[in-house]
Amino acid sequence: MKQNIRDVYNFNAGPSALPLAVLEKAQQELVDFRGTGMSIMELSHRSPAYEEVHNQAIARLKSLYSIPENYEVLFLQGGASLQFSMIPMNFLQPEKKAGYVMTGVWSEKAFAEAKLFGEPYHVASTKESNYHIIPRMDELQYYERDAYLHLTSNNTIYGTQWKDFPDTGDVPLIADMSSDIMSKPIDVSKFAMIYAGAQKNLGPSGVTVVIIRKDILEKANPNIPTMLKYSTHAKSNSLYHTPPTFGIYMLGEVLSWIEESGGLEAIAKQNEEKAKLIYDAIDNSNGFYLGHADIESRSLMNITFRLADEELEKKFLMEAKSAGFVGLNGHRSVGGCRASTYNAVPLEACKALSEFMKQFQKKNG
Template identity: 45%
Template sequence: MSRDFNFSPGPSMLPESVLRQAQATMLEFDGCGASILEISHRGADFLAVARQAEADLRRLLSIPDDYAVIFTAGGATTVQALLPLNFAAPGQAADYVVSGHWGKTALKQAAPCVDARIAASSEAGGFHDLPGRAQWRLSADAAYVHVTANETIHGVEWRDIPESGNAPLIADFSSSIASEPLDVTKFGAIYAGAQKNLGPVGITVLIVRRDLLQRDGQPRAPILDYRAQAASESMLNTPPSWNWYVLGLTVKWMLDEGGVEEFARRNARKAALLYAAIDGSGGYYRNEVVASARSRMNVPFFLHDPALDTVFLAEARQAGLLALKGHRVLGGMRASLYNAMPEAGVQALVDFMQEFQTRHG
């Protein structure tokens, strides 16, 4: 068996110890005579797993009691579609701060059910920078203000998300949750697909201030109702139990490694190493994002000659460096440096890039 360094944007690299634990319990889970894939989500064995995962996530992210934690299937995109149904009255405005592809997606998903307004956008500048607070045009009557904490494709990240005024701030943290300490109380809601920093694809986390759950929202089926989901411990229907279990293992791993403070240090070192290699390459490689807005999680970069892209990817693959192809929206390369990516992986990438430049420069 060989496990390479996987720079995929998601589903992405998981800690090997998590995969080994999942493997060990795949056939028989914790003395219950069956795999965790085979037991009822309402039985005591799975309920203990689900509750422990929530308790550990609360510890990891310092989530206060006045926030509910909801686990659902459907990905972050489904959350984007459900935000207006749950938190906006029919016809009400909602403000969207658009800093990249996923901010646009959030707006598009919400638009059928809310008066979705672009409060600010950095699209005119190619999403190379963030739209600063001074540019935000907030509506007086907005149900909420939506931001994308980290843009996975464009590689721009808010490090200190500005206050939103009266309307609660709702943030998509899909690609940066648990990468550094986070003040949950600044937000009305935070959501994230798990498949980057929290574990496997197939489960999504919504952390929501309980008073927002009291909003009437709009007519919706019970299964789309976050108030009902919170009241039923996310078990209105059969939850993605395996994914929930592996998320729990991943969260536990992060706690054992030293928690978000430790990951903040590691992530800062990893990002600094890669950006220094790009900036120090004399233009052979380039990243186009303004330094203050550069993402620590997703680093898009371009070779000076796009004709070399295919060779770069093939040789990287040979060197044990996976999934460096950039998103089709941007082209070029992208290295995703989530929590499970060890510093040795980034060092291997940087060594490869320098050696590639020497051979093909």
């Protein structure tokens, strides 16, 4: 087993790997944040020192995604799971329906919460095939008067990812991008709202990013609790109450790291290279490794696969752990193996895993 904790190969699905450079900078600034004599965690969220951190994180996010002026960027708490409830509370009017594209467990959870507040329905579903594929665009059947259409852009448990997004016209498109936000350039203007828990590609757990178009804020239900209104947080620059200050600081530093790494185009290119190393090990194994996701729907963030029998699978995971590979166990609901190759997972880790897979096959094939 590797002795240096930073030498382990971290493939955890979330909370997941953070850039080493960001961790080292946070370590340097932890006790005395930029000459304040206090940790960032001790600063008032109303102080100029913290407000600069807060506003800079928003500005970096807007710049990296080229977010248009008619959008708000919010930092909320409660994880993406709270958004499952907040979205229908704010936007699912009594006289309308909401369409949900079912591509995995997180879609199911979002749909279940929406049922508490109105009439959601399935726009399309791949559940019968154990969510191994993303629906085709021509399979999406929804109504022009829908309150919104909801999808999950990347499915961590099953290893599938949307490559393109539907043009929904006047129907607001809402996306849970918790596990692939900031992994590639996207056209934000296609969406009425994007939300994401930070703990995969943006920073530590505890912060939820919401990118929301201003016009739908005006149409939201006013008769819900203050803290559950998006407008409350938009009007106060996400400072209505004490935000998760350390998490937002870390998020800003991760965004700075993305900028310094060449921006989203460079990040996307490396993510493709990383995933290819592992998918090639699967595809060239003559069935020794079996990928779960359909080739056209494969995720660049979560690579899911099985071995021919469970005993061999257990041996693979045990030997991988001994070799310093962390987090390769598949989700408890589907089993198997999963390598999560988020932005901060280095290319070297993916090369090492690919080589380990090949060597394991040679010894056990």
